[in-house]
Amino acid sequence: MSDVRFGDPQALLAQARAARDRADFAGATSAADALLHLNPRDPRALVLKADALAGQGDHRSAMAFYGAALAQGRAIAMPPPDLRAELERAARAQADGARRFEQGLRDGLEERGYHPASSSARFAASLDLITGRRRLYYQQPKFYMFPGLPQIEFQPRETVDWLAGVEAAAPAIREELDAILAEPALFAPYIEDRANRPRNDQAGMLDNAAWSAVFLWKDGAEVPEVAARCPETMRALAEAPLCRIPGRSPSILFSKLQAGAKIPPHHGLINPRLICHLPLVAPPGSHFRVGGETREWKEGQAWAFDDTIEHEAWNGSGRDRTILIFDVWKPEITAEEQDLIRALFATIDATGGGAPKLGV
Missing domain, CATH: 1.25.40.10 (Tetratricopeptide repeat domain)
Incomplete structure (x- = not known):
């Protein structure tokens, strides 16, 4: 042969x-x-x-x-x-x-003692990765990367224990929000054109009222006429480690997503901070994805997440969804590092670098 x-x-x-x-x-x-x-x-x-x-x-x-x-x-x-x-x-x-x-x-694994409902959530995520149920997402800040921070999508609650106090204040915050919602003209599109930056439509969200906001603080400065109307909201955030960078953050706002609207996948600008959501008007069918995990907003149930990991939102309900948003330092960022990051942005401003506003 x-x-x-x-x-x-x-x-x-x-x-x-x-x-x-x-x-x-x-x-x-x-x-x-x-x-x-x-x-x-x-x-x-x-x-x-x-x-x-x-x-x-x-x-x-x-x-x-x-x-x-x-x-x-x-x-x-x-x-x-x-x-x-x-x-x-x-x-x-x-x-x-x-x-x-x-x-x-x-x-x-179950024969060897693994219990999906009660075993380590991190191990469960690793199992989803090895079986292809989940993609691996990384921090991809659009402006500033602080190295060595954990790649975590939704921050574990035990590392942000102060968030429980914000949740406890949700009914009082909701009352202040209701007064704001009664004046629709206060809301403006979240993505607005900036004269000192090239026009970027950002997947149709530029000047789009489908995603709008009312700011209590914006780019590190109080908006007095709004903050004065929301004393319970500001009191609830007193214990939060707000990310304070003059001219940049914090931003504190009520964010409204219209019924049927979507916020396309995107990444935030800097990774030393977390973005926090407190849902206040959250009809069933309004969802949020960070990396490989999707959650449904539920009124009074807050979370913190890394916005430099790809994330998106959609409101599949028939009503508007409104949440409180604010930004805080990640727990791993030391007081010295916070000062150095502030010094970095101050130096950028002093040299005319004109870093983009951080937003949330």
């Missing part, structure tokens, strides 16, 4: 397919290996090799070859019908294999 490594590709392809169809997985492996010797990137051969491995019970290795076949197939703009059918089947096989892998993993 001649060495199959030097056979005709079309003959080898037919041989491999025939062997696969009659469940001769050893023969299919031999022919597929011969095809891959001729062209290691041949997507048809990669699928056949995966099929042979799966037929022999080696599903983990099969997944690797299905994945390689799909990667090669994506580089072909218009695959011929026979290849398209093979790739579609490979995609289904890979999805089935991923489900089997995940179920086996979760079953085995």
